[in-house]
Amino acid sequence: MSEKQQLLLVDDEPGIRESVQAYLEDNENWIVTAASNAEEAWQSLENKVPDLIVSDIMMPQVSGYEFLAKLKEDPRYRSIPVVFLTARGMTSDRIQGYEAGCDAYLSKPFDPEELEAIVKNLLSKTKVNTKKGGNSSAELEKIAKELVEIKAKLDDKLGTSNGITVTPPPIKIDLTPREQSVLDLVAQGLMNKEIARDLSTSVRNVEKYVSRLFGKTGTNSRTELVRFALQHGLTQ
Structure with a gap:
Protein backbone atom coordinates (compact mmCIF):
# COMPACT_ATOMS: atom_id res chain seq x y z
CA MET A 1 0.00 0.00 0.00
CA SER A 2 1.49 3.36 -1.08
CA GLU A 3 2.02 6.14 1.42
CA LYS A 4 -0.60 8.89 1.38
CA GLN A 5 0.44 12.21 -0.11
CA GLN A 6 0.31 15.39 1.94
CA LEU A 7 -1.45 18.52 0.66
CA LEU A 8 -1.41 21.96 2.27
CA LEU A 9 -4.42 24.23 1.61
CA VAL A 10 -4.08 27.96 2.37
CA ASP A 11 -7.15 30.21 2.15
CA ASP A 12 -8.48 32.91 4.46
CA GLU A 13 -12.14 32.35 3.49
CA PRO A 14 -13.54 29.67 5.87
CA GLY A 15 -16.30 28.54 3.51
CA ILE A 16 -13.99 27.96 0.55
CA ARG A 17 -11.27 26.46 2.73
CA GLU A 18 -13.60 23.94 4.32
CA SER A 19 -15.33 22.96 1.08
CA VAL A 20 -12.07 22.53 -0.86
CA GLN A 21 -10.53 20.55 1.98
CA ALA A 22 -13.57 18.27 2.17
CA TYR A 23 -13.54 17.70 -1.58
CA LEU A 24 -9.81 16.92 -1.79
CA GLU A 25 -10.03 14.59 1.20
CA ASP A 26 -12.52 12.47 -0.74
CA ASN A 27 -9.43 11.12 -2.46
CA GLU A 28 -8.26 8.39 -0.10
CA ASN A 29 -4.65 8.88 -1.23
CA TRP A 30 -4.45 12.45 0.07
CA ILE A 31 -4.20 13.99 3.51
CA VAL A 32 -5.13 17.69 3.51
CA THR A 33 -3.91 20.17 6.12
CA ALA A 34 -5.67 23.55 6.07
CA ALA A 35 -4.27 26.95 7.05
CA SER A 36 -6.16 30.25 7.22
CA ASN A 37 -3.18 32.45 6.28
CA ALA A 38 0.42 32.34 5.07
CA GLU A 39 1.91 32.57 8.55
CA GLU A 40 -0.11 29.57 9.75
CA ALA A 41 0.86 27.73 6.56
CA TRP A 42 4.56 28.37 7.21
CA GLN A 43 4.26 26.96 10.71
CA SER A 44 2.64 23.86 9.22
CA LEU A 45 5.53 23.56 6.74
CA GLU A 46 8.05 23.58 9.54
CA ASN A 47 6.29 20.58 11.10
CA LYS A 48 5.44 18.60 7.97
CA VAL A 49 6.63 19.18 4.40
CA PRO A 50 3.70 18.68 1.98
CA ASP A 51 3.88 17.18 -1.50
CA LEU A 52 1.83 20.05 -2.93
CA ILE A 53 0.39 23.40 -1.85
CA VAL A 54 -2.94 24.94 -2.90
CA SER A 55 -2.99 28.63 -1.98
CA ASP A 56 -5.23 31.64 -2.32
CA ILE A 57 -3.55 34.83 -3.58
CA MET A 58 -5.56 37.63 -1.98
CA MET A 59 -4.91 37.10 1.74
CA PRO A 60 -4.40 39.64 4.54
CA GLN A 61 -0.91 40.54 5.79
CA VAL A 62 0.99 38.12 3.53
CA SER A 63 -0.30 37.55 -0.01
CA GLY A 64 -0.01 34.33 -1.98
CA TYR A 65 2.71 35.95 -4.11
CA GLU A 66 4.77 36.82 -1.04
CA PHE A 67 4.22 33.34 0.39
CA LEU A 68 5.39 31.76 -2.88
CA ALA A 69 8.45 34.01 -3.01
CA LYS A 70 9.42 32.89 0.50
CA LEU A 71 9.00 29.25 -0.54
CA LYS A 72 11.28 29.71 -3.55
CA GLU A 73 13.97 31.28 -1.38
CA ASP A 74 14.16 28.22 0.89
CA PRO A 75 15.98 25.13 -0.52
CA ARG A 76 13.76 22.89 1.61
CA TYR A 77 10.54 24.06 0.00
CA ARG A 78 11.34 25.55 -3.42
CA SER A 79 10.53 22.30 -5.25
CA ILE A 80 6.99 21.96 -3.84
CA PRO A 81 4.37 22.39 -6.60
CA VAL A 82 2.04 25.34 -5.93
CA VAL A 83 -1.48 25.81 -7.28
CA PHE A 84 -2.93 29.32 -7.02
CA LEU A 85 -6.66 29.80 -6.38
CA THR A 86 -7.87 33.35 -6.91
CA ALA A 87 -10.86 35.49 -7.76
CA ARG A 88 -8.61 37.48 -10.10
CA GLY A 89 -8.82 35.73 -13.44
CA MET A 90 -7.54 38.26 -15.94
CA THR A 91 -4.83 37.15 -18.34
CA SER A 92 -2.40 39.62 -16.74
CA ASP A 93 -3.13 38.08 -13.33
CA ARG A 94 -2.41 34.57 -14.61
CA ILE A 95 0.81 35.76 -16.24
CA GLN A 96 1.87 37.34 -12.95
CA GLY A 97 1.15 34.07 -11.16
CA TYR A 98 3.20 31.98 -13.55
CA GLU A 99 6.05 34.49 -13.54
CA ALA A 100 6.04 34.28 -9.74
CA GLY A 101 6.64 30.54 -10.07
CA CYS A 102 3.27 28.88 -9.51
CA ASP A 103 2.67 25.56 -11.29
CA ALA A 104 -1.04 26.07 -11.97
CA TYR A 105 -3.52 28.94 -11.73
CA LEU A 106 -7.25 28.40 -11.17
CA SER A 107 -9.77 31.24 -11.08
CA LYS A 108 -12.69 31.31 -8.65
CA PRO A 109 -15.34 30.05 -8.99
CA PHE A 110 -13.78 26.83 -10.24
CA ASP A 111 -14.84 23.27 -10.89
CA PRO A 112 -13.56 21.04 -8.05
CA GLU A 113 -12.98 18.25 -10.57
CA GLU A 114 -10.59 20.51 -12.48
CA LEU A 115 -8.68 21.26 -9.29
CA GLU A 116 -8.47 17.54 -8.53
CA ALA A 117 -7.17 16.85 -12.04
CA ILE A 118 -4.50 19.58 -11.69
CA VAL A 119 -3.38 18.24 -8.33
CA LYS A 120 -3.17 14.67 -9.64
CA ASN A 121 -1.16 15.82 -12.66
CA LEU A 122 1.35 17.83 -10.63
CA LEU A 123 1.80 15.07 -8.06
CA SER A 124 2.37 12.58 -10.86
CA LYS A 125 5.03 14.80 -12.47
CA THR A 126 6.76 15.29 -9.13
CA LYS A 127 6.85 11.52 -8.61
CA VAL A 128 8.37 10.97 -12.07
CA ASN A 129 11.03 13.65 -11.48
CA THR A 130 11.95 12.05 -8.17
CA LYS A 131 12.42 8.66 -9.84
CA LYS A 132 14.68 10.27 -12.46
CA GLY A 133 17.06 11.47 -9.79
CA GLY A 134 15.37 14.51 -8.33
CA ASN A 135 14.39 14.95 -4.70
CA SER A 136 11.00 15.08 -3.04
Whole structure:
Protein backbone atom coordinates (compact mmCIF):
# COMPACT_ATOMS: atom_id res chain seq x y z
CA MET A 1 0.00 0.00 0.00
CA SER A 2 1.49 3.36 -1.08
CA GLU A 3 2.02 6.14 1.42
CA LYS A 4 -0.60 8.89 1.38
CA GLN A 5 0.44 12.21 -0.11
CA GLN A 6 0.31 15.39 1.94
CA LEU A 7 -1.45 18.52 0.66
CA LEU A 8 -1.41 21.96 2.27
CA LEU A 9 -4.42 24.23 1.61
CA VAL A 10 -4.08 27.96 2.37
CA ASP A 11 -7.15 30.21 2.15
CA ASP A 12 -8.48 32.91 4.46
CA GLU A 13 -12.14 32.35 3.49
CA PRO A 14 -13.54 29.67 5.87
CA GLY A 15 -16.30 28.54 3.51
CA ILE A 16 -13.99 27.96 0.55
CA ARG A 17 -11.27 26.46 2.73
CA GLU A 18 -13.60 23.94 4.32
CA SER A 19 -15.33 22.96 1.08
CA VAL A 20 -12.07 22.53 -0.86
CA GLN A 21 -10.53 20.55 1.98
CA ALA A 22 -13.57 18.27 2.17
CA TYR A 23 -13.54 17.70 -1.58
CA LEU A 24 -9.81 16.92 -1.79
CA GLU A 25 -10.03 14.59 1.20
CA ASP A 26 -12.52 12.47 -0.74
CA ASN A 27 -9.43 11.12 -2.46
CA GLU A 28 -8.26 8.39 -0.10
CA ASN A 29 -4.65 8.88 -1.23
CA TRP A 30 -4.45 12.45 0.07
CA ILE A 31 -4.20 13.99 3.51
CA VAL A 32 -5.13 17.69 3.51
CA THR A 33 -3.91 20.17 6.12
CA ALA A 34 -5.67 23.55 6.07
CA ALA A 35 -4.27 26.95 7.05
CA SER A 36 -6.16 30.25 7.22
CA ASN A 37 -3.18 32.45 6.28
CA ALA A 38 0.42 32.34 5.07
CA GLU A 39 1.91 32.57 8.55
CA GLU A 40 -0.11 29.57 9.75
CA ALA A 41 0.86 27.73 6.56
CA TRP A 42 4.56 28.37 7.21
CA GLN A 43 4.26 26.96 10.71
CA SER A 44 2.64 23.86 9.22
CA LEU A 45 5.53 23.56 6.74
CA GLU A 46 8.05 23.58 9.54
CA ASN A 47 6.29 20.58 11.10
CA LYS A 48 5.44 18.60 7.97
CA VAL A 49 6.63 19.18 4.40
CA PRO A 50 3.70 18.68 1.98
CA ASP A 51 3.88 17.18 -1.50
CA LEU A 52 1.83 20.05 -2.93
CA ILE A 53 0.39 23.40 -1.85
CA VAL A 54 -2.94 24.94 -2.90
CA SER A 55 -2.99 28.63 -1.98
CA ASP A 56 -5.23 31.64 -2.32
CA ILE A 57 -3.55 34.83 -3.58
CA MET A 58 -5.56 37.63 -1.98
CA MET A 59 -4.91 37.10 1.74
CA PRO A 60 -4.40 39.64 4.54
CA GLN A 61 -0.91 40.54 5.79
CA VAL A 62 0.99 38.12 3.53
CA SER A 63 -0.30 37.55 -0.01
CA GLY A 64 -0.01 34.33 -1.98
CA TYR A 65 2.71 35.95 -4.11
CA GLU A 66 4.77 36.82 -1.04
CA PHE A 67 4.22 33.34 0.39
CA LEU A 68 5.39 31.76 -2.88
CA ALA A 69 8.45 34.01 -3.01
CA LYS A 70 9.42 32.89 0.50
CA LEU A 71 9.00 29.25 -0.54
CA LYS A 72 11.28 29.71 -3.55
CA GLU A 73 13.97 31.28 -1.38
CA ASP A 74 14.16 28.22 0.89
CA PRO A 75 15.98 25.13 -0.52
CA ARG A 76 13.76 22.89 1.61
CA TYR A 77 10.54 24.06 0.00
CA ARG A 78 11.34 25.55 -3.42
CA SER A 79 10.53 22.30 -5.25
CA ILE A 80 6.99 21.96 -3.84
CA PRO A 81 4.37 22.39 -6.60
CA VAL A 82 2.04 25.34 -5.93
CA VAL A 83 -1.48 25.81 -7.28
CA PHE A 84 -2.93 29.32 -7.02
CA LEU A 85 -6.66 29.80 -6.38
CA THR A 86 -7.87 33.35 -6.91
CA ALA A 87 -10.86 35.49 -7.76
CA ARG A 88 -8.61 37.48 -10.10
CA GLY A 89 -8.82 35.73 -13.44
CA MET A 90 -7.54 38.26 -15.94
CA THR A 91 -4.83 37.15 -18.34
CA SER A 92 -2.40 39.62 -16.74
CA ASP A 93 -3.13 38.08 -13.33
CA ARG A 94 -2.41 34.57 -14.61
CA ILE A 95 0.81 35.76 -16.24
CA GLN A 96 1.87 37.34 -12.95
CA GLY A 97 1.15 34.07 -11.16
CA TYR A 98 3.20 31.98 -13.55
CA GLU A 99 6.05 34.49 -13.54
CA ALA A 100 6.04 34.28 -9.74
CA GLY A 101 6.64 30.54 -10.07
CA CYS A 102 3.27 28.88 -9.51
CA ASP A 103 2.67 25.56 -11.29
CA ALA A 104 -1.04 26.07 -11.97
CA TYR A 105 -3.52 28.94 -11.73
CA LEU A 106 -7.25 28.40 -11.17
CA SER A 107 -9.77 31.24 -11.08
CA LYS A 108 -12.69 31.31 -8.65
CA PRO A 109 -15.34 30.05 -8.99
CA PHE A 110 -13.78 26.83 -10.24
CA ASP A 111 -14.84 23.27 -10.89
CA PRO A 112 -13.56 21.04 -8.05
CA GLU A 113 -12.98 18.25 -10.57
CA GLU A 114 -10.59 20.51 -12.48
CA LEU A 115 -8.68 21.26 -9.29
CA GLU A 116 -8.47 17.54 -8.53
CA ALA A 117 -7.17 16.85 -12.04
CA ILE A 118 -4.50 19.58 -11.69
CA VAL A 119 -3.38 18.24 -8.33
CA LYS A 120 -3.17 14.67 -9.64
CA ASN A 121 -1.16 15.82 -12.66
CA LEU A 122 1.35 17.83 -10.63
CA LEU A 123 1.80 15.07 -8.06
CA SER A 124 2.37 12.58 -10.86
CA LYS A 125 5.03 14.80 -12.47
CA THR A 126 6.76 15.29 -9.13
CA LYS A 127 6.85 11.52 -8.61
CA VAL A 128 8.37 10.97 -12.07
CA ASN A 129 11.03 13.65 -11.48
CA THR A 130 11.95 12.05 -8.17
CA LYS A 131 12.42 8.66 -9.84
CA LYS A 132 14.68 10.27 -12.46
CA GLY A 133 17.06 11.47 -9.79
CA GLY A 134 15.37 14.51 -8.33
CA ASN A 135 14.39 14.95 -4.70
CA SER A 136 11.00 15.08 -3.04
CA SER A 137 10.40 17.97 -0.64
CA ALA A 138 10.74 15.65 2.33
CA GLU A 139 14.04 14.34 0.98
CA LEU A 140 15.33 17.87 0.47
CA GLU A 141 14.47 18.71 4.06
CA LYS A 142 16.28 15.57 5.22
CA ILE A 143 19.33 16.46 3.12
CA ALA A 144 19.35 20.01 4.49
CA LYS A 145 19.33 18.71 8.06
CA GLU A 146 22.08 16.20 7.27
CA LEU A 147 24.21 18.94 5.73
CA VAL A 148 23.96 20.97 8.92
CA GLU A 149 25.07 17.93 10.95
CA ILE A 150 27.91 17.13 8.53
CA LYS A 151 29.20 20.70 8.57
CA ALA A 152 29.08 20.74 12.37
CA LYS A 153 31.13 17.53 12.53
CA LEU A 154 33.60 18.86 10.00
CA ASP A 155 33.98 22.08 11.99
CA ASP A 156 34.88 19.96 15.02
CA LYS A 157 37.42 17.94 13.04
CA LEU A 158 38.93 21.08 11.56
CA GLY A 159 39.33 22.60 15.01
CA THR A 160 42.33 22.09 17.25
CA SER A 161 43.41 18.94 19.04
CA ASN A 162 45.97 19.44 21.83
CA GLY A 163 46.77 22.82 20.32
CA ILE A 164 47.51 21.33 16.89
CA THR A 165 45.35 22.22 13.90
CA VAL A 166 43.84 19.13 12.31
CA THR A 167 43.75 19.09 8.50
CA PRO A 168 41.56 16.65 6.59
CA PRO A 169 43.36 14.25 4.27
CA PRO A 170 43.59 15.64 0.72
CA ILE A 171 41.79 13.88 -2.10
CA LYS A 172 42.26 14.33 -5.81
CA ILE A 173 39.24 14.02 -8.09
CA ASP A 174 39.32 15.63 -11.51
CA LEU A 175 36.06 17.45 -12.17
CA THR A 176 35.24 19.45 -15.25
CA PRO A 177 34.02 23.04 -14.69
CA ARG A 178 30.47 21.96 -15.53
CA GLU A 179 30.63 18.96 -13.19
CA GLN A 180 31.84 21.29 -10.43
CA SER A 181 28.95 23.68 -11.10
CA VAL A 182 26.44 20.85 -10.94
CA LEU A 183 28.01 19.51 -7.73
CA ASP A 184 27.84 22.94 -6.08
CA LEU A 185 24.14 23.27 -6.95
CA VAL A 186 23.35 19.72 -5.79
CA ALA A 187 25.00 20.62 -2.47
CA GLN A 188 22.62 23.58 -2.21
CA GLY A 189 19.67 21.16 -2.42
CA LEU A 190 18.52 22.10 -5.92
CA MET A 191 16.58 19.61 -8.05
CA ASN A 192 17.72 18.63 -11.55
CA LYS A 193 15.10 20.89 -13.12
CA GLU A 194 16.34 23.88 -11.12
CA ILE A 195 19.97 23.09 -11.88
CA ALA A 196 19.15 22.88 -15.58
CA ARG A 197 17.50 26.28 -15.42
CA ASP A 198 20.41 27.88 -13.54
CA LEU A 199 22.98 26.44 -15.95
CA SER A 200 20.86 27.00 -19.08
CA THR A 201 20.98 23.35 -20.09
CA SER A 202 18.60 20.40 -20.29
CA VAL A 203 17.45 18.18 -17.43
CA ARG A 204 18.86 15.19 -19.32
CA ASN A 205 22.32 16.80 -19.38
CA VAL A 206 22.10 17.46 -15.66
CA GLU A 207 21.19 13.81 -15.07
CA LYS A 208 24.30 12.79 -17.05
CA TYR A 209 26.53 15.07 -14.97
CA VAL A 210 25.05 13.77 -11.71
CA SER A 211 25.65 10.19 -12.90
CA ARG A 212 29.27 11.05 -13.69
CA LEU A 213 29.67 12.56 -10.24
CA PHE A 214 28.32 9.35 -8.69
CA GLY A 215 30.90 7.37 -10.65
CA LYS A 216 33.84 9.62 -9.83
CA THR A 217 33.04 9.76 -6.11
CA GLY A 218 31.85 6.17 -5.69
CA THR A 219 28.50 7.32 -4.29
CA ASN A 220 24.99 6.09 -5.07
CA SER A 221 22.68 8.90 -3.99
CA ARG A 222 22.60 12.68 -3.84
CA THR A 223 22.86 12.60 -0.05
CA GLU A 224 26.00 10.42 -0.21
CA LEU A 225 27.41 12.65 -2.96
CA VAL A 226 26.94 15.84 -0.91
CA ARG A 227 28.34 14.19 2.21
CA PHE A 228 31.40 13.00 0.27
CA ALA A 229 31.92 16.42 -1.35
CA LEU A 230 31.77 18.24 2.00
CA GLN A 231 34.03 15.77 3.76
CA HIS A 232 36.69 16.07 1.07
CA GLY A 233 36.43 19.79 0.37
CA LEU A 234 35.01 19.43 -3.13
CA THR A 235 32.35 22.06 -2.50
CA GLN A 236 31.56 24.77 0.03
